[in-house]
Amino acid sequence: xxxxxxxxxxxxxxxxxxxxxxxxxxxxxxxxxxxxxxxxxxxxxxxxxxxxxxxxxxxxxxxxxxxxxxxxxxxxxxxxxxxxxxxxxxxxxxxxxxxxxxxxxxxxxxxxxxxxxxxxxxxxxxxxxxxxxxxxxxxxxxxxxxxxxxxxxxxxxxxxxxxxxxxxxxxxxxxxxxxxxxxxxxxxxxxxxxxxxx
Amino acid sequence: xxxxxxxxxxxxxxxxxxxxxxxxxxxxxxxxxxxxxxxxxxxxxxxxxxxxxxxxxxxxxxxxxxxxxxxxxxxxxxxxxxxxxxxxxxxxxxxxxxxxxxxxxxxxxxxxxxxxxxxxxxxxxxxxxxxxxxxxxxxxxxxxxxxxxxxxxxxxxxxxxxxxxxxxxxxxxxxxxxxxxxxxxxxxxxxxxxxxxx
Amino acid sequence: xxxxxxxxxxxxxxxxxxxxxxxxxxxxxxxxxxxxxxxxxxxxxxxxxxxxxxxxxxxxxxxxxxxxxxxxxxxxxxxxxxxxxxxxxxxxxxxxxxxxxxxxxxxxxxxxxxxxxxxxxxxxxxxxxxxxxxxxxxxxxxxxxxxxxxxxxxxxxxxxxxxxxxxxxxxxxxxxxxxxxxxxxxxxxxxxxxxxxx
Amino acid sequence: xxxxxxxxxxxxxxxxxxxxxxxxxxxxxxxxxxxxxxxxxxxxxxxxxxxxxxxxxxxxxxxxxxxxxxxxxxxxxxxxxxxxxxxxxxxxxxxxxxxxxxxxxxxxxxxxxxxxxxxxxxxxxxxxxxxxxxxxxxxxxxxxxxxxxxxxxxxxxxxxxxxxxxxxxxxxxxxxxxxxxxxxxxxxxxxxxxxxxx
Numbered sequence: 001x002x003x004x005x006x007x008x009x010x011x012x013x014x015x016x017x018x019x020x021x022x023x024x025x026x027x028x029x030x031x032x033x034x035x036x037x038x039x040x041x042x043x044x045x046x047x048x049x050x051x052x053x054x055x056x057x058x059x060x061x062x063x064x065x066x067x068x069x070x071x072x073x074x075x076x077x078x079x080x081x082x083x084x085x086x087x088x089x090x091x092x093x094x095x096x097x098x099x100x101x102x103x104x105x106x107x108x109x110x111x112x113x114x115x116x117x118x119x120x121x122x123x124x125x126x127x128x129x130x131x132x133x134x135x136x137x138x139x140x141x142x143x144x145x146x147x148x149x150x151x152x153x154x155x156x157x158x159x160x161x162x163x164x165x166x167x168x169x170x171x172x173x174x175x176x177x178x179x180x181x182x183x184x185x186x187x188x189x190x191x192x193x194x195x196x197x198x
Numbered sequence: 199x200x201x202x203x204x205x206x207x208x209x210x211x212x213x214x215x216x217x218x219x220x221x222x223x224x225x226x227x228x229x230x231x232x233x234x235x236x237x238x239x240x241x242x243x244x245x246x247x248x249x250x251x252x253x254x255x256x257x258x259x260x261x262x263x264x265x266x267x268x269x270x271x272x273x274x275x276x277x278x279x280x281x282x283x284x285x286x287x288x289x290x291x292x293x294x295x296x297x298x299x300x301x302x303x304x305x306x307x308x309x310x311x312x313x314x315x316x317x318x319x320x321x322x323x324x325x326x327x328x329x330x331x332x333x334x335x336x337x338x339x340x341x342x343x344x345x346x347x348x349x350x351x352x353x354x355x356x357x358x359x360x361x362x363x364x365x366x367x368x369x370x371x372x373x374x375x376x377x378x379x380x381x382x383x384x385x386x387x388x389x390x391x392x393x394x395x396x
Numbered sequence: 397x398x399x400x401x402x403x404x405x406x407x408x409x410x411x412x413x414x415x416x417x418x419x420x421x422x423x424x425x426x427x428x429x430x431x432x433x434x435x436x437x438x439x440x441x442x443x444x445x446x447x448x449x450x451x452x453x454x455x456x457x458x459x460x461x462x463x464x465x466x467x468x469x470x471x472x473x474x475x476x477x478x479x480x481x482x483x484x485x486x487x488x489x490x491x492x493x494x495x496x497x498x499x500x501x502x503x504x505x506x507x508x509x510x511x512x513x514x515x516x517x518x519x520x521x522x523x524x525x526x527x528x529x530x531x532x533x534x535x536x537x538x539x540x541x542x543x544x545x546x547x548x549x550x551x552x553x554x555x556x557x558x559x560x561x562x563x564x565x566x567x568x569x570x571x572x573x574x575x576x577x578x579x580x581x582x583x584x585x586x587x588x589x590x591x592x593x594x
Numbered sequence: 595x596x597x598x599x600x601x602x603x604x605x606x607x608x609x610x611x612x613x614x615x616x617x618x619x620x621x622x623x624x625x626x627x628x629x630x631x632x633x634x635x636x637x638x639x640x641x642x643x644x645x646x647x648x649x650x651x652x653x654x655x656x657x658x659x660x661x662x663x664x665x666x667x668x669x670x671x672x673x674x675x676x677x678x679x680x681x682x683x684x685x686x687x688x689x690x691x692x693x694x695x696x697x698x699x700x701x702x703x704x705x706x707x708x709x710x711x712x713x714x715x716x717x718x719x720x721x722x723x724x725x726x727x728x729x730x731x732x733x734x735x736x737x738x739x740x741x742x743x744x745x746x747x748x749x750x751x752x753x754x755x756x757x758x759x760x761x762x763x764x765x766x767x768x769x770x771x772x773x774x775x776x777x778x779x780x781x782x783x784x785x786x787x788x789x790x791x792x
Binding site (some may be wrong): 005008009011012017020074075078081085113 | 205206209210212213214216217218219220223225226228231232233236246247250251254257258261265378381382385
Binding site for chain 3 (some may be wrong): 601602605606608609610612613614615616619621622624627628629632642643646647650653654657661774777778781
């Protein structure tokens with residue numbers, strides 16, 4: 001099994017899942033006041049953006065893992081399949097959150113369902129990431145910070161959503177921003193260090 | 199006709215079909231109790247997982263077949279098109295099974311429709327697999343076990359679903375697990391044999 | 397503009413359009429008798445198969461055209477975009493035909509709408525094909541049979557659908573089979589000729 | 595992060611978003627007169643064509659930007675993700691415009707929502723384009739015309755839609771045609787200049 005075709009299939013699932021998120025944006029019923037309906041749909045836009053950027057973040061990390069591998073075995077292929085199963089499911093809890101934030105009831109259940117899906121996804125990614133270490137070209141030291149945040153941030157957000165759904169959703173948004181900003185800061189620091197050495 | 203572009207098109211259909219399965223997960227009606235509705239939807243989650251992993255399994259096997267070929271002809275291209283036609287159809291019986299397991303009637307019909315689609319798919323794969331042997335780089339001995347299970351397991355499950363839909367669905371789940379576990383065991387055995395030779 | 401990325405984008409549109417055809421298969425309403433409803437839906441299955449195989453056929457021909465080119469210019473890129481616009485639209489008339497064959501009225505309108513979309517598609521392909529000749533590696537003689545059938549078969553089918561919708565649909569099915577069988581026969585003939593020369 | 599996999603993911607989102615536009619074409623209700631319903635849906639066809647060709651245009655320009663880069667950093671990857679987020683959203687305002695042009699009310703709101711999405715998209719592209727200049731192989735002079743039109747045409751169209759929705763939609767159509775015709779003219783001029791030098 002060549003790596004490149006596993007990457008092509010994975011890229012396909014990532015790209016399609018991200019693009020299908022658009023269906024969590026509901027075209028308002030023809031009898032509604034369009035302006036008001038579009039404004040009231042703002043939770044849908046927030047859910048769309050958080051899910052889309054989450055998929056982009058996991059896609060970047062997935063690429064980094066695949067890129068470091070010399071080869072794959074069947075177990076890793078199956079673990080990758082489990083990860084993709086959770087990625088492809090993301091449009092579902094996104095649509096649930098979008099709908100129930102507007103419905104004004106059961107918001108806690110919706111936020112927890114969202115967090116549980118993301119927890120399953122981050123768990124699948126952590127397991128795949130740890131298992132894949134045996135096929136790495138260079139045995140880099142374990143990125144404990146990345147692994148811990150990957151394994152604990154989403155369950156933590158889910159627990160907080162159980163207490164207060166607004167707090168949970170705020171944590172979900174924070175997780176995405178965190179995963180976008182942290183690598184940018186690390187990259188800048190590495191670049192600065194490389195420059196000061198010269 | 200280069201192999202690589204046939205693979206790219208096939209990978210695309212596999213990845214999109216797998217990701218479209220998410221539409222068999224119904225966002226509960228806004229008047230329902232969300233928690234209860236999401237729990238009652240468990241047959242949808244099972245159907246989603248079985249179909250997703252089935253597509254992953256066929257994709258892996260499809261890749262192995264394509265990888266072994268030196269070239270393609272027009273007939274093989276058309277047989278591949280027939281296989282993709284059945285792959286792309288999988289979200290339909292998956293949604294039917296998901297809906298009718300919850301509806302509480304016509305479950306046998308739904309389970310049989312699902313099995314018939316999968317039978318058509320495994321038949322298309324078997325025909326393509328056998329025909330493609332003439333273009334193989336190395337003439338490997340026929341994998342009788344793989345061919346027999348590929349050609350007989352899904353029809354068998356469909357027949358059992360006709361008798362008892364729960365039994366049929368259990369067989370469908372077993373087929374997926376079987377196709378995931380068997381290659382892992384074989385790979386481990388081959389690895390152990392290679393090690394003991396040294 | 398490199399050819400390979402134009403091919404990747406085109407392959408994506410072909411694969412997604414083909415896979416989206418599954419939405420022309422309607423999951424029967426939960427109050428219906430599932431068995432009867434699935435059987436009555438047979439025009440949907442026929443429409444699905446004809447459209448899927450038509451997209452496969454055009455994809456194969458599109459690949460042959462792209463493969464023969466040394467380079468692209470902006471005009472060709474735009475003509476390719478117009479072709480993809482018609483390809484991506486195919487799920488729409490497919491769903492219309494599937495729905496109205498079952499509705500039992502306006503079948504002629506549905507069949508004509510289907511034929512007009514396919515006519516637009518074959519026209520876009522013919523224009524792109526002719527324009528691309530200036531960028532071909534080797535100036536092959538014009539494939540008059542292919543061009544004529546490409547430009548005239550779909551309009552002919554559409555006209556016949558206007559007279560009698562069943563006849564039109566039969567012609568649509570014939571066109572697909574024709575485009576699958578003809579290249580297989582030609583390939584076999586070329587192979588036989590090559591063999592007799594040795 | 596290799597450029598090629600970022601391109602593959604981007605191509606996937608572009609291709610899927612373009613193909614999902616087909617869902618802004620509504621299959622008429624089974625009780626309607628199909629011919630009249632299909633004719634009355636003409637604003638849907640116009641919206642479909644404008645959005646499809648807009649995505650093709652941005653895809654071509656996106657490719658030109660990516661092609662000119664030596665490498666990527668994390669910031670650029672994130673800016674690319676923001677651009678893709680706006681691309682993947684395009685089917686939503688397209689469906690809104692298609693529905694409300696036919697509904698006969700709130701057309702201004704629909705046209706403005708469409709223009710705002712396209713403005714966000716062109717803004718994301720402009721930012722990504724400017725930021726990416728530091729990674730270019732050859733430091734080409736800034737394409738002021740392209741940047742200005744990219745940053746100003748869509749907001750201008752949106753403002754005009756606020757005054758008169760028909761005028762706004764006409765400007766949207768003009769923008770697409772402009773972006774298709776301008777590069778063709780430039781290419782022809784460059785070719786003519788190259789010829790006269792010899």
